[in-house]
Amino acid sequence: MTFQKVIAYQTQPRSTRNITADISHIIAQSAIRTGICHIFVQHTSASLMICENADPDVRRDMETYMQHIVPDGDPMFLHQDEGPDDMSAHIRTVLTNPDLTIPISDGQCALGIWQGIYLWEHRTHSHQRRIVVTVQGDK
Template structure:
C-alpha cells in the first residue's frame, strides 16, 4: 500500500463554482496508484468542495443563485462581518456544503459518474487563492 500527498492551488475570480477536475485527474494519473481512495481537503472556512453536474453550465448558475437566496448578504443580519458583508454568509455556505470529499480510485482514475465534475465552491466576493490538499492511498 502506498500513499501520495499533494497541494493544489486554485485561484478564484470571486463567488462561484471553479472546476478542478483536470488538475485532480492529472495528479491521480501521475501517481501510479491504480486502486485506492482519494481524499480532497479544502483548507478554508469560506470555500468548499462539491461534486456536481459538469455538462450544463446553467446548473452551476442555478446553484449559485440558490445559495444567494438561501444565505443572503444583508447588512445588519449577521454579527460577524469583520471582512465585509460576504464574510459570515461565506462561512455558512461552506458549512452547508463540504470541505472534504472522498472518492474511490479504480484503473488509475477517480470513479466519477459521466456527468460528475469536481468543483471548488468559492463563497467570497473577491478573488482568492485557495489550497486543496489531495491524499491518495492505495496500490
C-alpha cells in the same frame, strides 16, 4: 501507499472552477490503481462539490439558490469582520463540503459520466485557495 500534493488556485468571485482534470492528473502521478482520493480545501469560505459537468446553468442555479438561503449582510449575522459576505461565506462552506472522498478504479477517478469536481468560491472577491489532495491505495 500514500501520495499527497497541495495545489493552489486563484479564484474568481462567487464562482465554481472545474478541477477534475487537475485531480485526475494527481491520481495518475500517484500510480495508484485502486483506492481513494481525499480532497480538502484549507479555507472556511470556499468549498468543494461534485456537480453536473455538462450544463453550467446547474452551477449558476446552485449559486442563485445559495444567495436565496444565505443572503449577504443579513442583520442576524454578528460576524462581518471582512464585509457583508463574510459570515454568509462561512455558512455556505458549512452547508456544503470542505472535503470530498472519491474512489479510484483502474488508476482513474471513478466519477459518473455527468460528474465533475468543483472548487466553489463563496466570497465576493478573488482569493488564493489551497487544496490538499491525498491519494491512498494499491499500485
